[in-house]
Amino acid sequence: MKPFIYDYTLEELQTWVKEQGEPAFRAGQIFDWIYVKRVTDFENMTNLSKSLRTKLNDSFQFVTLKEITHMKSSDGTIKFLFGLHDDHAIETVVMKHNYGNSVCVTTQVGCRVGCTFCASTLGGLKRNLTAGEIVAQVVAAQKILDETNERVSSIVIMGTGEPFENYEATMNFLRIMIHEKGLNIGQRHITVSTSGIVPSIYKFAEENTQINLAISIHAPNDKLRSKLMPVNRRFPFEDVMKALKFYQEKTGRRITFEYALIGGVNDQVEHAEELAEVLIRMDMLAHVNLIPVNYVPERDYVRTPKNEIFKFYNALIDRGINATIRREQGHDIAAACGQLRAKHLESNAR
Numbered sequence: 355m356k357p358f359i360y361d362y363t364l365e366e367l368q369t370w371v372k373e374q375g376e377p378a379f380r381a382g383q384i385f386d387w388i389y390v391k392r393v394t395d396f397e398n399m400t401n402l403s404k405s406l407r408t409k410l411n412d413s414f415q416f417v418t419l420k421e422i423t424h425m426k427s428s429d430g431t432i433k434f435l436f437g438l439h440d441d442h443a444i445e446t447v448v449m450k451h452n453y454g455n456s457v458c459v460t461t462q463v464g465c466r467v468g469c470t471f472c473a474s475t476l477g478g479l480k481r482n483l484t485a486g487e488i489v490a491q492v493v494a495a496q497k498i499l500d501e502t503n504e505r506v507s508s509i510v511i512m513g514t515g516e517p518f519e520n521y522e523a524t525m526n527f528l529r530i531m532i533h534e535k536g537l538n539i540g541q542r543h544i545t546v547s548t549s550g551i552v553p554s555i556y557k558f559a560e561e562n563t564q565i566n567l568a569i570s571i572h573a574p575n576d577k578l579r580s581k582l583m584p585v586n587r588r589f590p591f592e593d594v595m596k597a598l599k600f601y602q603e604k605t606g607r608r609i610t611f612e613y614a615l616i617g618g619v620n621d622q623v624e625h626a627e628e629l630a631e632v633l634i635r636m637d638m639l640a641h642v643n644l645i646p647v648n649y650v651p652e653r654d655y656v657r658t659p660k661n662e663i664f665k666f667y668n669a670l671i672d673r674g675i676n677a678t679i680r681r682e683q684g685h686d687i688a689a690a691c692g693q694l695r696a697k698h699l700e701s702n703a704r
């Protein structure tokens with residue numbers, strides 16, 4: 355199978371064009387065709403010689419995302435289920451905010467991390483996506499927004515998969531996204547979210563980027579976190595916190611702590627107090643994002659009542675911790691990660 359053109363960073367493409375005996379600037383022209391003009395046929399790259407177009411055609415292919423279905427929420431959120439070349443299906447979500455449009459991308463087909471509140475992990479990990487398959491999701495979103503002259507202004511890597519278990523592809527995806535000759539998305543408008551893969555957090559700290567980091571923390575201590583997230587047995591709570599502190603010292607960037615509130619499990623005021631204590635003890639520049647969990651039929655979790663959510667929130671605020679309650683988007687279309695794909699797999703199995 356030919357590699358995907360979207361897999362290549364500008365620097366990698368420069369190396370390739372030089373190997374073909376062409377000047378390096380041709381790579382910039384190719385980037386312009388694929389990311390600014392958004393063509394998907396090498397033949398249309400009319401400022402390149404015929405022979406270079408033929409070489410491109412012989413060496414690369416475009417990622418074809420086949421739309422299996424999409425659902426549109428009353429708040430404008432659109433959730434896509436795309437089919438890949440090998441018939442796996444992935445979800446991508448386009449969200450409309452008053453400050454712009456964001457895309458939530460998937461980095462793996464399925465996931466092996468096993469968070470107990472997540473539908474994406476139910477069938478385990480099927481395979482990693484390539485950088486180009488992640489890029490293609492943003493290009494697809496941008497093409498839809500082109501119809502109304504809008505642009506993708508931010509990206510969240512919070513779809514299916516653990517991006518730090520597909521580290522190199524995720525980093526190449528990010529390099530392509532932020533490149534000024536590519537889609538040119540501002541680094542501070544991109545957030546990568548991890549379940550706490552400690553070695554990758556240290557690596558990411560050294561990447562020297564302005565990209566935001568979010569940690570799915572979901573519990574204030576080791577014992578409870580291990581119950582909710584088996585990954586915590588591999589990378590215990592304190593080790594995750596130490597890695598985050600290292601990242602913060604290295605980058606000076608505030609970290610988002612994602613906390614899914616699960617009724618009767620991790621949503622008591624004591625949990626909020628304990629989390630605040632940890633963040634204060636570690637002197638962490640933190641923002642806690644409280645997420646009322648979506649009901650996952652396969653799991654036995656219930657939603658936290660609204661008044662309890664506010665009690666939890668106030669307990670953080672009272673201790674000087676910056677916190678917000680996530681505004682739910684696309685709730686009416688099952689926007690929780692993995693649910694559309696799970697339904698698709700179920701109907702295929704029938």
Ligand code: SF4
Nearest residue numbers: 465468469472475515
């Ligand atoms: S929440 Fe993310 S890391 Fe956890 S199982 Fe789901 S996809 Fe994987």
